[in-house]
Amino acid sequence: MGSILEVNNLRKEFKNFTLDNISFNLEPGYIMGFIGPNGAGKSTTIKLIMNLLKKNGGEIKIFGLDHIKHEKEIKDRIGFVYDENYYYEDLTIKQMKSIVSSFYSKWEDDAFNRYMNEFDLNPKSKIKTLSKGMKMKFSLAIALSHNADLIIMDEPTSGLDPVFRREILDILYNVIQDERKSIFFSTHITTDLEKIADYITFINNGEIVFSKSKDEILDTYAIVKGGTDLLDRDVRSQFIGLRETSVGFEGLTNDVNNIKKMFKEEVLIERATLEDIMVYTVRR
Numbered sequence: 562m563g564s565i566l567e568v569n570n571l572r573k574e575f576k577n578f579t580l581d582n583i584s585f586n587l588e589p590g591y592i593m594g595f596i597g598p599n600g601a602g603k604s605t606t607i608k609l610i611m612n613l614l615k616k617n618g619g620e621i622k623i624f625g626l627d628h629i630k631h632e633k634e635i636k637d638r639i640g641f642v643y644d645e646n647y648y649y650e651d652l653t654i655k656q657m658k659s660i661v662s663s664f665y666s667k668w669e670d671d672a673f674n675r676y677m678n679e680f681d682l683n684p685k686s687k688i689k690t691l692s693k694g695m696k697m698k699f700s701l702a703i704a705l706s707h708n709a710d711l712i713i714m715d716e717p718t719s720g721l722d723p724v725f726r727r728e729i730l731d732i733l734y735n736v737i738q739d740e741r742k743s744i745f746f747s748t749h750i751t752t753d754l755e756k757i758a759d760y761i762t763f764i765n766n767g768e769i770v771f772s773k774s775k776d777e778i779l780d781t782y783a784i785v786k787g788g789t790d791l792l793d794r795d796v797r798s799q800f801i802g803l804r805e806t807s808v809g810f811e812g813l814t815n816d817v818n819n820i821k822k823m824f825k826e827e828v829l830i831e832r833a834t835l836e837d838i839m840v841y842t843v844r845r
């Protein structure tokens with residue numbers, strides 16, 4: 562089976578920002594996390610994928626099909642969760658569901674009702690009375706109730722408490738178990754990705770830093786700690802980012818084997834978290 566989502570050399574120009582040369586692939590059965598600092602271009606990329614913005618260059622294929630030529634067919638198979646609420650505030654959950662469900666050919670009322678119970682939402686509540694977290698739960702219930710093969714979400718866990726976030730992660734993990742579906746979502750909560758993502762795509766300043774498997778990232782990146790006496794120009798250049806204090810240095814490498822060879826027992830090597838990788842890379 563081919564890729565579920567294929568992005569090649571995607572380009573979008575705004576007056577003060579350019580997203581350029583964005584490429585990555587997502588295969589069936591996997592979860593990809595999309596990370597990057599504020600303003601890196603995550604929402605823009607997601608809007609381009611969903612054809613909510615017009616691209617200036619590149620190619621996007623979903624289920625092997627061009628995302629514009631086959632937009633209707635593709636969107637029937639995508640569950641989309643977006644950080645801005647796009648529902649009619651004066652309608653109840655039930656009324657809104659009736660409108661939205663009519664757009665999907667494989668809508669499943671049983672699944673939706675199950676999520677309503679699971680998420681503790683009352684179908685009679687008006688949308689405008691829902692808290693931010695409850696609106697997110699409603700969006701998720703819609704996205705998960707029409708047999709979508711690809712779930713795309715822009716910061717779905719922001720504004721959710723840790724208990725519900727964990728619940729969501731478990732649900733997402735279950736979604737990919739049949740190995741046909743995939744999930745692509747942006748988040749600032751990198752610990753969530755450490756729990757469930759298979760692949761991480763990291764963008765900064767409108768460009769890809771990497772798009773790799775989480776295991777490969779966590780195997781090659783490391784935090785190195787040592788005394789300042791070890792730092793000369795050559796050594797400094799081995800690090801992606803470096804923080805110096807009066808007693809020593811702490812740096813991020815993406816070639817831990819080389820560092821081990823260079824310094825042997827002279828430095829302390831620790832596992833880098835996704836947050837370390839993001840912070841050091843952005844600050845340089």
Ligand SMILES: Nc1ncnc2c1ncn2[C@@H]1O[C@H](COP(=O)(O)OP(=O)(O)OP(=O)(O)O)[C@@H](O)[C@H]1O
Pocket residue numbers: 575576577578597598599600601602603604605606
């Ligand atoms: N419609 C627009 N017109 C002009 N500039 C825009 C538009 N939409 C986004 N931008 C700019 O594109 C850049 C990337 O924004 P984007 O929302 O994609 O970032 P992000 O990675 O999602 O950030 P955050 O984590 O803060 O949500 C920003 O500099 C933003 O100002």
